[in-house]
Amino acid sequence: MILYLGWGIGLEKKRQVRNSSSKCGCGYRNAVSSYVECVRELACKILELIAQGVGVPPTSFSRLLNSFDSDSLLRLNHYPPVTHTAAIGFGEHSDPQILTLLRSNGVPGLQISLGNDTWLPVDPDPLAFCVNIGDLLQAMTNGRFVSVRHRAMANTLHDRSRLSLVFFGGPSPEAIITCPPQLLKQNQPRYRAFTWAEYKSHTYAHRLGETRLDHFKIA
Numbered sequence: 001m002i003l004y005l006g007w008g009i010g011l012e013k014k015r016q017v018r019n020s021s022s023k024c025g026c027g028y029r030n031a032v033s034s035y036v037e038c039v040r041e042l043a044c045k046i047l048e049l050i051a052q053g054v055g056v057p058p059t060s061f062s063r064l065l066n067s068f069d070s071d072s073l074l075r076l077n078h079y080p081p082v083t084h085t086a087a088i089g090f091g092e093h094s095d096p097q098i099l100t101l102l103r104s105n106g107v108p109g110l111q112i113s114l115g116n117d118t119w120l121p122v123d124p125d126p127l128a129f130c131v132n133i134g135d136l137l138q139a140m141t142n143g144r145f146v147s148v149r150h151r152a153m154a155n156t157l158h159d160r161s162r163l164s165l166v167f168f169g170g171p172s173p174e175a176i177i178t179c180p181p182q183l184l185k186q187n188q189p190r191y192r193a194f195t196w197a198e199y200k201s202h203t204y205a206h207r208l209g210e211t212r213l214d215h216f217k218i219a
């Protein structure tokens with residue numbers, strides 16, 4: 001079972017939340033807002049390093065998370081203990097956004113696909129972030145960075161629930177997703193340009209496990 005909590009956090013909305021929460025003194029709201037602000041900044045730093053690594057202007061990717069109507073999301077997944085083994089808690093997929101920063105409470109479950117039905121368990125260190133490349137970053141790097149397929153196994157530790165707190169860094173719905181020209185010098189673009197709104201509606205119209213980026217491939 002998965003408890004799903006969505007938290008859309010455009011920068012403007014976040015400012016409003018911060019202002020109103022300081023007045024009402026709501027501890028939970030403050031904690032979530034500060035957490036989101038910190039992970040967004042961390043995601044931007046990672047994206048700037050990636051941009052540097054592939055030789056494009058440093059804010060090529062991070063500016064999308066910094067835009068005032070960035071469609072980022074914070075999700076809390078809850079996996080109560082189950083008695084049967086080898087059950088899937090969250091099926092195989094890649095995250096559609098740009099970059100994902102995931103933390104868990106130290107209970108194992110997350111696995112990364114190595115292909116050919118081989119799965120690598122991720123160490124559930126509660127002090128570490130698991131950073132996943134999302135589909136949009138794959139498109140914007142013309143396939144140099146590949147969005148990772150992953151899944152979460154159901155939790156068979158009978159005395160503890162598993163929790164994962166996942167920040168998905170996404171652009172504004174109108175943002176045009178395309179590869180910077182510096183990355184295309186000798187290569188043809190692999191994906192046609194599309195908006196995040198277009199990608200999202202394609203994503204939600206298809207099954208979780210599908211390789212959704214294939215739809216935007218240039219033949």
Ligand SMILES: O=C(O)CCC(=O)C(=O)O
Nearest residue numbers: 075077090110152164166
């Ligand atoms: O709970 C996990 O470890 C994985 C969750 C996940 O992949 C997601 O929420 O997209």
Ligand SMILES: [Fe+2]
Nearest residue numbers: 093094095150
């Ligand atoms: Fe995921």
